Amino acid sequence: EKLNISILDFGAIGDERGMLTICEGEQDIPFIPKRIFYIYRSGADVVRGQHANKVTDFVLINVSGSSKVKIMDGRGNELVYSLSRPNTGIYIPHMVWKEMYDFSADSVLLCLASEHYDPNEYIRDYDEFLQEVEKNDDITSKLLK
Numbered sequence: 001e002k003l004n005i006s007i008l009d010f011g012a013i014g015d016e017r018g019m020l021t022i023c024e025g026e027q028d029i030p031f032i033p034k035r036i037f038y039i040y041r042s043g044a045d046v047v048r049g050q051h052a053n054k055v056t057d058f059v060l061i062n063v064s065g066s067s068k069v070k071i072m073d074g075r076g077n078e079l080v081y082s083l084s085r086p087n088t089g090i091y092i093p094h095m096v097w098k099e100m101y102d103f104s105a106d107s108v109l110l111c112l113a114s115e116h117y118d119p120n121e122y123i124r125d126y127d128e129f130l131q132e133v134e135k136n137d138d139i140t141s142k143l144l145k
């Protein structure tokens, strides 16, 4: 199975008044956000994230500045994506390990989440994440039998 992420292009409507980018739930992104948060004033040498979520899907958009996001599926697939455009987002489904870093001084990283905050659905230990992936794969293969 491949990394199930996707890059979303929201487009932009521009006129003499400036630019407008629209992100409609269940249209431009695969879910209706229940939670919106944003990360800013993170230092250039900071690594954030470093977790996977059991149920929450995310869309990340650098509405200002830039950052990188590294994602790993726990099955050997990984990818680094540079977010640097206010009209581009990355969709990161649940059960994908993510790390955000290389924040520019003007970086504002907007995060749209499919679920409310629940610390219990965060996996913050990489080995625990690998175990959880293995467990899910076992269940899936048994169901397919």
Ligand code: TYD
Residues within 6 Å of the ligand: 035, 037, 039, 048, 049, 050, 051, 117
């Ligand atoms: P953390 O998950 O470490 O942020 P990031 O992954 O973006 O680096 O969250 C930092 C703190 O904020 C932590 O104590 C949990 C809290 N928090 C909430 O209460 N609600 C939220 O929606 C988020 C994302 C974090």
